[in-house]
Amino acid sequence: xxxxxxxxxxxxxxxxxxxxxxxxxxxxxxxxxxxxxxxxxxxxxxxxxxxxxxxxxxxxxxxxxxxxxxxxxxxxxxxxxxxxxxxxxxxxxxxxxxxxxxxxxxxxxxxxxxxxxxxxxxxxxxxxxxxxxxxxxxxxxxxxxxxxxxxxxxxxxxxxxxxxxxxxxxxxxxxxxxxxxxxxxxxxxxxxxxxxxxxxxxxxxxxxxxxxxxxxxxxxxxxxxxxxxxxxxxxxxxxxxxxxxxxxxxxxxxxxxxxxxxxxxxxxxxxxxxxxxxxxxxxxxxxxxxxxxxxxxxxxxxxxxxxxxxxxxxxxxxxxxxxxxxxxxxxxxxxxxxxxxxxxxxx
Amino acid sequence: xxxxxxxxxxxxxxxxxxxxxxxxxxxxxxxxxxxxxxxxxxxxxxxxxxxxxxxxxxxxxxxxxxxxxxxxxxxxxxxxxxxxxxxxxxxxxxxxxxxxxxxxxxxxxxxxxxxxxxxxxxxxxxxxxxxxxxxxxxxxxxxxxxxxxxxxxxxxxxxxxxxxxxxxxxxxxxxxxxxxxxxxxxxxxxxxxxxxxxxxxxxxxxxxxxxxxxxxxxxxxxxxxxxxxxxxxxxxxxxxxxxxxxxxxxxxxxxxxxxxxxxxxxxxxxxxxxxxxxxxxxxxxxxxxxxxxxxxxxxxxxxxxxxxxxxxxxxxxxxxxxxxxxxxxxxxxxxxxxxxxxxxxxxxxxxxxxxxxxxxxxxxxxxxxxxxxxxxxxxxxxxxxxxxxxxxxxxxxxxxxxxxxxxxxxxxxxxxxxxxxxxxxxxxxxxxxxxxxxxxxxxxxxxxxxxxxxxxxxxxxxxxxxxxxxxxxxxxxxxxxxxxxxxxxxxxxxxxxxxxxxxxxxxxxxxxxxxxxxxxxxxxxxxxxxxxxxxxxxxxxxxxxxxxxxxxxxxxxxxxxxxxxxxxxxxxxxxxxxxxxxxxxxxxxxxxxxxxxxxxxxxxxxxxxx
Numbered sequence: 001x002x003x004x005x006x007x008x009x010x011x012x013x014x015x016x017x018x019x020x021x022x023x024x025x026x027x028x029x030x031x032x033x034x035x036x037x038x039x040x041x042x043x044x045x046x047x048x049x050x051x052x053x054x055x056x057x058x059x060x061x062x063x064x065x066x067x068x069x070x071x072x073x074x075x076x077x078x079x080x081x082x083x084x085x086x087x088x089x090x091x092x093x094x095x096x097x098x099x100x101x102x103x104x105x106x107x108x109x110x111x112x113x114x115x116x117x118x119x120x121x122x123x124x125x126x127x128x129x130x131x132x133x134x135x136x137x138x139x140x141x142x143x144x145x146x147x148x149x150x151x152x153x154x155x156x157x158x159x160x161x162x163x164x165x166x167x168x169x170x171x172x173x174x175x176x177x178x179x180x181x182x183x184x185x186x187x188x189x190x191x192x193x194x195x196x197x198x199x200x201x202x203x204x205x206x207x208x209x210x211x212x213x214x215x216x217x218x219x220x221x222x223x224x225x226x227x228x229x230x231x232x233x234x235x236x237x238x239x240x241x242x243x244x245x246x247x248x249x250x251x252x253x254x255x256x257x258x259x260x261x262x263x264x265x266x267x268x269x270x271x272x273x274x275x276x277x278x279x280x281x282x283x284x285x286x287x288x289x290x291x292x293x294x295x296x297x298x299x300x301x302x303x304x305x306x307x308x309x310x311x312x313x314x315x316x317x318x319x320x321x322x323x324x325x326x327x328x329x330x331x332x333x334x335x336x337x338x339x340x341x342x343x344x345x346x347x
Numbered sequence: 348x349x350x351x352x353x354x355x356x357x358x359x360x361x362x363x364x365x366x367x368x369x370x371x372x373x374x375x376x377x378x379x380x381x382x383x384x385x386x387x388x389x390x391x392x393x394x395x396x397x398x399x400x401x402x403x404x405x406x407x408x409x410x411x412x413x414x415x416x417x418x419x420x421x422x423x424x425x426x427x428x429x430x431x432x433x434x435x436x437x438x439x440x441x442x443x444x445x446x447x448x449x450x451x452x453x454x455x456x457x458x459x460x461x462x463x464x465x466x467x468x469x470x471x472x473x474x475x476x477x478x479x480x481x482x483x484x485x486x487x488x489x490x491x492x493x494x495x496x497x498x499x500x501x502x503x504x505x506x507x508x509x510x511x512x513x514x515x516x517x518x519x520x521x522x523x524x525x526x527x528x529x530x531x532x533x534x535x536x537x538x539x540x541x542x543x544x545x546x547x548x549x550x551x552x553x554x555x556x557x558x559x560x561x562x563x564x565x566x567x568x569x570x571x572x573x574x575x576x577x578x579x580x581x582x583x584x585x586x587x588x589x590x591x592x593x594x595x596x597x598x599x600x601x602x603x604x605x606x607x608x609x610x611x612x613x614x615x616x617x618x619x620x621x622x623x624x625x626x627x628x629x630x631x632x633x634x635x636x637x638x639x640x641x642x643x644x645x646x647x648x649x650x651x652x653x654x655x656x657x658x659x660x661x662x663x664x665x666x667x668x669x670x671x672x673x674x675x676x677x678x679x680x681x682x683x684x685x686x687x688x689x690x691x692x693x694x695x696x697x698x699x700x701x702x703x704x705x706x707x708x709x710x711x712x713x714x715x716x717x718x719x720x721x722x723x724x725x726x727x728x729x730x731x732x733x734x735x736x737x738x739x740x741x742x743x744x745x746x747x748x749x750x751x752x753x754x755x756x757x758x759x760x761x762x763x764x765x766x767x768x769x770x771x772x773x774x775x776x777x778x779x780x781x782x783x784x785x786x787x788x789x790x791x792x793x794x795x796x797x798x799x800x801x802x803x804x805x806x807x808x809x810x811x812x813x814x815x816x817x818x819x820x821x822x823x824x825x826x827x828x829x830x831x832x833x834x835x836x837x838x839x840x841x842x843x844x845x846x847x848x849x850x851x852x853x854x855x856x857x858x859x860x861x862x863x864x865x866x867x868x869x870x871x872x873x874x875x876x877x878x879x880x881x882x883x884x885x886x887x888x889x890x891x892x893x894x895x896x897x898x899x900x901x902x903x904x905x906x907x908x909x910x911x912x913x914x915x916x917x918x919x920x921x922x923x924x925x926x927x928x929x930x931x932x933x934x935x936x937x938x939x940x941x942x943x944x945x946x947x948x949x950x951x952x953x954x955x956x957x
Contacts, residue, residue, distance in 0.1 A: 021798075054800060057640075057793050070803055070815070077793035078803040079639060081632075082658055088587075088624065088632025089659075095620055095633070096585055096640035097794055118632070121625040320616025324584040325641035325792060329759045331618050332582030332643065334608040336754045342576060342604075343751040346566035 014050035022047045024071040029064060034186030034212030034227075035134045039071045041189055042103065045196045046073060049244070056101040057093060061086040061115060064141055065107030065134035065212075084115025087122035087131075091313070094127055097323035098314045101200065102129035109139050112148040112167045123178035125313040126204035130196070133169050133207070134186075136214040137225045144217035151224050156217055170304055171290045173207040174283060179310035180206035181286065182303045185230045186213065191301060194269070197242040198303065201263035204312045211299070230299060237278050237289075237302030238271035263308050271303060280306050362453075362553040365433070367397050367422035369554050372432035373500070374439045374446045378410030380494035381438065383522055383533075384501050385416040386746070390518035391510050392420050393567045393748060396559035400426035400863070401746050402939055407592070407685045413442045422559065425870065426748065427863035428939040434507075434554060436500045437462065438478070447471065455552045457503050459496075472552040474544070476503040481539045487532055498533045502540025506548070508556045512541060564751045570716040570742035573752070574673060575600025577720015578645055579608050580755055583671075585644040587622040587633035589652060592685045593740035594675035597647040598623075627652035631659040631672065638663070638670040639804060641764070641792035643724045647673035649740075650692050651682065653699070660733050661700025662806045665829075667779070667788070669727035669762065673736045675743040678937050687937030688740040690859055691909040694916065696735040697887055703826060707836045708887040709736045710858040715841075715885070716742065717752040722841070728762035730836055731787060739908070741860040741939045763789040770797035778802040779825065780811040786832030833888060840886035843893055848878035853949060854900030854928075856893075858884040858914065861906055861940045868945035877949060884914070889921050897925040902952070906945060910935040 011018050022043045029035050046053070053075035060066035062083035069078045081089045090104050111119045111133050122131070137150040144156050148167040155161050173181045180202045184192045192210065199206035213219045213227045221228040238259075245266035259271045261280070271280065279285050286305035293300045322331070371388070375381035382403070389401040399420045406412035419426050431451040437443045437458035444464060447456060453470050460475035478499035482492040505515055516534050523529040574597050578586075588598040598621070605619040624630035630646045637644035648656065653674050663670050676692045678684035696708050707726060711719040719736055727734040763783075765776055770791070776799070779788045788811075791800040802813040809825070810816040848869070857865045862883060869879050882896045897903050897918070903925070905915040912931035919926045932948050934940060 052796075054796050054798065055794065059636075075798050075801050077791075077801045078805075079636070080803065080805040080807065081635075082662055082806065085628060085632050085659065088629040089636035089639070091622070091629075092585065092587065092633030092636025092638075092644065093640045093793070094636075095622070096637035096642035096644065100640075100794055117625060118629055121629065317620055317622075318617045319620055320611065320614060320618065322616065322618070323640075323642075323794075324618070324620060324637070325794070327582075327584055327618055327642075329582065329761075331611070332584060332609075333580055333755070333759065338608055339580065339752055339754050343566055346568045347751065 013047055015052060017047070017050070017053075019043065019047045021075060022053060022073050024069070024074050027071045029067065029071070030216055032215040033064070034136065034210070034214070035065055035068050036071075037186040037189060038132060038134055038192065038210055038212060039068050041193045041196055042072045045193055045200065049197060049200060051101065051200070055099070056103065058103055058105070059086050059090040059093065060105040061107070061110040063107040063110045063139070065105050066110060068105045068134065069103075084110055084113070085118055086110070087115065087118035087127070090129055091122060091125065091127045094129060095314065095317065095319070095324070097325040098128065098319060099323050104129055104131045106131065106133050107147075108133060108135040108137060108149040108169070109147040112169055112172070116172070120172060120176035123173050123176040123205050123207060126177070126179050126310055127313050128203055128205070130199040130206045130208065133209045134212040135169060135209055135225070136212050136218055137166070137223075138214050138218040140214050140217060154223060168290055168294065169209040170207070171287070174286055174290070174305055178207050178305070179204040179307045181305040182207070183209045183211070183301050185211045185234050185299075185301055187227050187230050188234060188236075188301065191236060191240060194240040194242045195303065198261070198263070198269040201265050201267045202306070202308060203264040204310055224299065233299040235298055235300050236274060237276060237280075237300060237304070239274055240302065241270040241272070243268045243270060261303070261306055261308060269303065280304060362551065364553040364555065366555055366557050367420055367559065369420060369434055370429045370432040371418040371434040371436065371504070372446070373416040373418070373436040374442050375414055375416070375497070376439050377406055377408050377412045377414040379438075379497065381414070381416065381497045383494070384497035385418070386522060387501055387515060387518040388504060388510070389418055389746060390521065390567060391505075391514040392418070392556060394514040394517060395511060395556060396561040397422065397556060398424040398426055399748060402428055402741065403745060404938065405686050413439055420556065425863065425867040425942070427867050428941050430941050430943055436504065438497070438500060440464065453552070455507065455554060457500060457507060459499075474503060474507060474548050476500055476540055477543065478540075481536050481543065484539070485532060485536045495533055495536050498536035499540040502537040503544050505537065506541045506544035507550065508554060510556055511558070512538065565748055566751045567746050567748050569596065569744055569746050570711075570713070570738055571597040571675065571744060572600040573716035573749070574647075574720045574736070574738060574743070576604055576752065577717035578671070578724070579604055581721025581724040582643045582759055583645050583724065584618060584642040585620050585634065585637035586646065587624045587630040588647050589624050589627045589630045591649045591652050593677050593744045594647045594649045594652070594673065596744060597673055597675060627655035628658065631656040631670070634670045635659050635663050635668050638727070639668045639793070643728070644669075645671040645673065647675065649675050649677045650679040653692055653695065657699050660706070661702065661704065663733040664700060664704045664706060665806055666804050667731040667790075668733070668804070669731055670733050671723040671727050671736065672733055673738060676737060676739040684937045686740070688860065688939055689909055689935060689937070690737070690739055690861075690907050691913065691935070692737060693907075693909070693913040696737060697917065699735075705833055705888070707732060707734050707840060709734065709840065710885050710887070711736065711738060711742070712859060712862045712883060712885070713742060713747045714749045719841070721755050725757070725760040726836070726839060729760050729787070729839060730832060731762060731790060732832070732836075737859065739860050763787055765789050765791050765795070765800070767795050767797040767800065770795070770800055775799045777811040778813040779809065779828070781828050781831065785835040786828045786830070787835060837888040837890065840888065842890050843885055843896075844883040845892070845896060846881045848873060848880060851878040851880045852901055853877060853879040854896060854903035855879050855881045855906060855945070856884065856896070856903055856914070856918070857881070857906040861908060864940035864942045865906055865945060867942035868949070871942060871946050872949055875950070877953065879949070887917070889918070893918070894922045894925065897922055897928055901928060903929050904932045904945070904949060905929055906932045906940070908935055908940060909933055
């Protein structure tokens with residue numbers, strides 16, 4: 001048969017897996033929920049980058065966002081822990097086996113309300129993981145209360161008005177000492193996909209604050225966390241291109257317009273200037289950018305800050321190559337002779 | 348006149364000789380460096396083969412408040428705290444009047460001579476030591492003088508009791524880890540004080556020490572260090588903690604010894620990691636994450652920290668993640684008395700977390716901090732559960748004369764873990780399926796390369812495959828399995844220790860640091876014609892043996908250091924049929940238990956019976 005001999009379209013990635021190998025369970029999130037778009041991008045990116053699913057852990061807290069790890073990569077171990085406490089469980093897990101990759105899924109309530117303390121200590125430690133906040137400004141599972149990222153003056157379904165100023169997750173991450181801070185929009189899959197790849201290439205904590213509209217409780221056109229508002233107002237900082245290590249393609253850009261960020265794994269992210277002149281390697285510029293965005297009410301997305309060489313917690317902790325979770329009993333229990341020495345010290 | 352001939356005078360004058368049987372209380376000011384001096388006295392007596400204990404009764408303060416250190420020496424081996432001391436070392440002018448009032452009849456007061464106070468007790472033997480002057484003359488820098496002044500009372504006491512100076516010097520060498528200059532400076536003051544006393548004082552009391560045949564294999568160690576070492580020989584690879592009195596020295600013990608014992612000799616790699624977390628939520632969170640990943644993992648804390656750990660404890664219980672949690676108990680509720688002892692976290696630890704759940708609790712006695720340190724990991728991995736080890740401030744922070752550490756006599760039990768090869772053979776697995784009938788499922792570790800190794804760990808309701816489920820039957824079946832697992836734990840935890848006396852009709856039930864006081868009380872009661880049997884609990888769930896013990900005695904005293912009688916309550920729950928046979932002996936004043944409390948309670952009831 002001619003069909004049989006025709007060259008088959010490549011449906012497998014470099015490690016021989018199909019995209020379906022990266023899928024999770026059927027989502028139980030609402031139709032149109034921004035989180036589903038994030039999930040789709042994770043599946044696509046991990047497939048494209050040929051990440052072995054068994055070499056990745058999915059960690060999350062509690063909330064709509066934190067249910068999401070069930071909907072991608074069934075072949076990766078998942079840990080759906082406690083509300084606001086994903087960072088500590090993830091930290092312990094990663095330190096116990098630093099050969100694993102980790103994707104954390106959190107929400108605005110999980111991160112900026114109940115989990116602020118752990119979030120800031122995780123970024124301070126620069127624990128190697130991708131930390132995604134699916135940010136919609138509202139509690140979904142408990143039916144529409146404000147979270148700490150809700151805009152001042154926002155009115156939700158129940159007619160209550162939020163009287164407090166919002167917490168900016170990217171700003172908190174920066175002040176906490178994060179080494180990778182990006183903001184994206186669930187309605188901009190192309191940019192989200194590129195930032196996810198860069199986040200996975202980054203060796204430390206990569207914070208991705210993704211505005212991810214809640215179609216049930218916070219998607220009125222005038223709400224800054226709605227699809228309509230996002231599409232209308234999104235101002236990408238750069239035109240982004242992720243260049244995998246193996247890719248030697250040289251993309252021709254005008255000189256002076258391109259910045260390239262090289263990651264430890266050999267890949268790089270090329271940033272082409274659009275309008276503003278933002279240097280994502282400057283923490284001060286990043287802080288200024290967020291503050292100006294706040295005062296001007298703009299929706300700036302893209303790579304806000306990156307320091308690809310900032311030492312990770314694994315690097316500074318003195319861990320060896322053998323993961324702690326893979327030590328043998330002989331490596332774990334000192335010899336009887338050593339105990340004789342110990343006893344002699346107390347005799 | 349030699350010391351010997353002076354003693355002869357004492358004996359002639361009719362003062363009773365008391366050899367190797369007394370309590371010393373050292374009254375000082377917190378932060379004055381007296382810990383070194385007290386430790387040296389304790390270690391010297393220990394080295395002379397005399398059973399001895401030391402207890403630091405200290406304030407929650409860095410410097411300036413009154414602090415007391417009690418040392419008990421007893422040839423018969425009874426080293427529980429006593430209510431009264433026979434020898435007072437008075438170094439704190441603000442407390443000396445009260446300290447003197449508390450001294451036993453015919454006691455001794457050794458005091459710093461620049462401290463003016465009314466010698467209100469005519470029955471007490473007074474000895475003045477020029478501590479300040481000797482410190483000044485020692486050649487120590489001005490900043491060090493208050494510290495070395497403490498060595499003056501060491502020298503004075505050595506003269507008074509006949510403590511061998513060579514042992515004092517060895518103890519100093521051990522304390523200063525051989526730093527010759529520090530040893531010489533301090534020992535110089537000890538010698539000067541000893542000389543001063545010998546030349547200027549006359550011994551009028553009968554207290555003294557005599558070397559005893561050394562009992563082989565005894566060591567002097569605090570429970571927190573023992574626990575840390577036990578954990579290291581149990582293979583702890585990850586520990587996260589948050590500083591808290593009285594548990595900090597357990598984590599610091601790990602920090603001290605892990606680099607010595609768990610660094611790969613060929614590659615120099617660390618086979619351990621410790622993290623000081625931002626709080627106890629984070630500490631247990633990290634430990635649970637590491638336990639889930641497959642590392643032997645632990646945390647150590649005290650009551651207030653355990654309160655914060657309730658949340659992750661519940662998750663570890665329900666998601667079935669191995670982790671070891673040491674709770675070095677202090678006095679609660681709330682901040683309570685941070686530097687005082689209690690056994691008040693018992694009910695909280697056993698039932699920790701909302702919803703249903705009973706946790707495995709280990710109750711080490713003074714000799715078992717090391718053993719339970721390693722055993723806890725075998726239990727945690729076998730049972731896939733959090734294991735709570737309840738120590739306390741007295742056990743953890745004070746020095747105990749205990750048998751030397753015994754190397755684990757069993758290979759590590761890593762529990763039910765499926766490898767990629769196992770999965771290839773089996774074709775797959777169901778994480779929470781009770782295939783062996785013991786309530787324990789098989790788990791895989793993240794990183795297992797088999798495509799069917801992954802499962803979704805969650806605190807939400809789940810079926811055998813770890814999938815979310817709200818099905819009533821699934822829920823009930825899972826809870827029934829966890830109850831089976833609890834029954835399995837009953838057969839794995841350390842069994843109680845039972846000691847009988849012939850003709851006994853009284854049962855005493857205790858656990859942990861109260862052991863020496865209970866043993867001494869039994870001795871006193873037996874001398875008074877009231878023999879007793881003793882069951883020392885070592886774990887929850889309780890063995891069936893506990894019920895049999897309770898049934899054997901018309902009256903069982905449940906001895907514990909808390910106000911609510913928590914162990915009494917627990918025993919009434921699990922052995923309701925014997926509730927009428929149990930009496931609560933709950934004592935809770937922040938201090939280690941004394942034998943007198945137990946003796947009094949038992950005798951009072953006997954009086955009532957008559």
